[in-house]
Amino acid sequence: AAAAAAATAAPSTATSDSIQAPATAAAANSPSSPALLKPIGVRSVHATLRLLETGQPLRIPITQEPGPMTEDMMLMQQELMTQMGTSDEAAQSRAKMQSMSLKSDMEAFKAANPGCILADFVRWHSPRDWIALDDSSRADATDTEQKHGGKLSERMTQENNVWLQTWTECIPVPVRRQRTLFDTTVEAEKALAFLESLTIRDLVWQLTPNLLVSAYLKMKSSAMAANGHAAELLQSFPSKFGRLGNNLDEDMLSYQTILQLCQDTETTLAKAESLTAKFAKGGLLDSRSLVAGLLTQEEVLLLEEPHRNIARKLFEAGENTGLRKPNSREFLFRTVSPRPSTACRPGAHRMYCHLSEYDFRVSGAFSMDTVFQ
Numbered sequence: 548a549a550a551a552a553a554a555t556a557a558p559s560t561a562t563s564d565s566i567q568a569p570a571t572a573a574a575a576n577s578p579s580s581p582a583l584l585k586p587i588g589v590r591s592v593h594a595t596l597r598l599l600e601t602g603q604p605l606r607i608p609i610t611q612e613p614g615p616m617t618e619d620m621m622l623m624q625q626e627l628m629t630q631m632g633t634s635d636e637a638a639q640s641r642a643k644m645q646s647m648s649l650k651s652d653m654e655a656f657k658a659a660n661p662g663c664i665l666a667d668f669v670r671w672h673s674p675r676d677w678i679a680l681d682d683s684s685r686a687d688a689t690d691t692e693q694k695h696g697g698k699l700s701e702r703m704t705q706e707n708n709v710w711l712q713t714w715t716e717c718i719p720v721p722v723r724r725q726r727t728l729f730d731t732t733v734e735a736e737k738a739l740a741f742l743e744s745l746t747i748r749d750l751v752w753q754l755t756p757n758l759l760v761s762a763y764l765k766m767k768s769s770a771m772a773a774n775g776h777a778a779e780l781l782q783s784f785p786s787k788f789g790r791l792g793n794n795l796d797e798d799m800l801s802y803q804t805i806l807q808l809c810q811d812t813e814t815t816l817a818k819a820e821s822l823t824a825k826f827a828k829g830g831l832l833d834s835r836s837l838v839a840g841l842l843t844q845e846e847v848l849l850l851e852e853p854h855r856n857i858a859r860k861l862f863e864a865g866e867n868t869g870l871r872k873p874n875s876r877e878f879l880f881r882t883v884s885p886r887p888s889t890a891c892r893p894g895a896h897r898m899y900c901h902l903s904e905y906d907f908r909v910s911g912a913f914s915m916d917t918v919f920q
Contacts, residue, residue: 584661588721596670599695601662605671608659609722613648614729619741648728650713657719665714666699676700755802760788762809771819775839780812815842825871831857875903891916 589606596605616624628641656668670677679697680688692698703710745753763784771777787805819838826834837854840847849855861873878900885891894914901908 584719586661587658587719588655588723589659593671596667598660598663598667600664600667603660603662605663605667606659607671608652608655610655611648611651611722611725611728614727614734646709646713649710650717651722651725651728653714653717654720654725655722657717658721661719665703665711666695666697668714669699669703669710676703759802759805759809762813763788766809766812766816769816769820771816771823774815774819774835774842776842777812777815777819780808780815783808818842825861826857830860875901877901886913886915891919 586606588609590609591607593605593607597603598605624644628644631640652672653668656671657663660667666677676699677697678684678700680692685693688698702708763781766772766777767781769777772781784805787801787808819842822838822841823834826837831837831853834857837847837857849858880898882896883893884896885893886896894916896911896913898911899909
């Protein structure tokens, strides 16, 4: 009886081992086996979250930082995606190109959290796409949703969802074994090749935005930058800089507008500095209102006595006034009076005189009442 029992038990044990062996091998190849895989590439342990299936603490993996992208790289990527076309295969290829960083995070997450599922990754990586169940929604939830206490958002459960496809395809790979998202060698070679083939026109174009910003900062640091008219011109620069693009031919008009604005602003600042220095030598220390008026108006009324004194000194410049002798002087006389007799109606009269070292010019315009002479 004992021998029979032993004979009966032996086949049973052998059958059990033969069944478990393939299951164990399959589990070893499974990317989410909690029993045979150990956490790799863990940065820290989450304070509150736990894995939904195993109940283990959720481990935050070490992930790659996305590589920097210059404007040229973004344009090249955009052109490449446009050239792919509009077919379903092209759409999938574009989605894969855009999800390289997502795939890297998923691989690192799987390596750090054996036994995890997509919902675990979503709860950590995109918490807004995890909807916790409440009393009103618990009645309509499935058994799995009730067990997990929540469900994925609608966009995560749509057909052909990039997150679901990427999660299914990726395997546990810690960061140290992943391919780098930003290949420094390849990008350096591209940069050197670009510089080798760069023309003078393209070089000037590449430097133009930086030169314009430098010119703007230089003018903004001027002592006259707070002047009323100059301040208005400087305030318009940031909005115009924001409209610049990366195509010289298409944005030529915008650059011409900014260059003209730079010229106007620089001229205004130079005039303000020159007038302020001249007025200071003449004894007028606070000339801001007078300078602001001269920069925005063709003519300024000298209503204040200090302003009249400085104007008088300008005409007397050259001897004891402290002002440099001017290259030329202009005099303009205007009046309204009756002519040819006092009984006539008043008319406008104007006389202009220009004096320089070598010549002088005088011109006049006079009106006369031809009715009541």
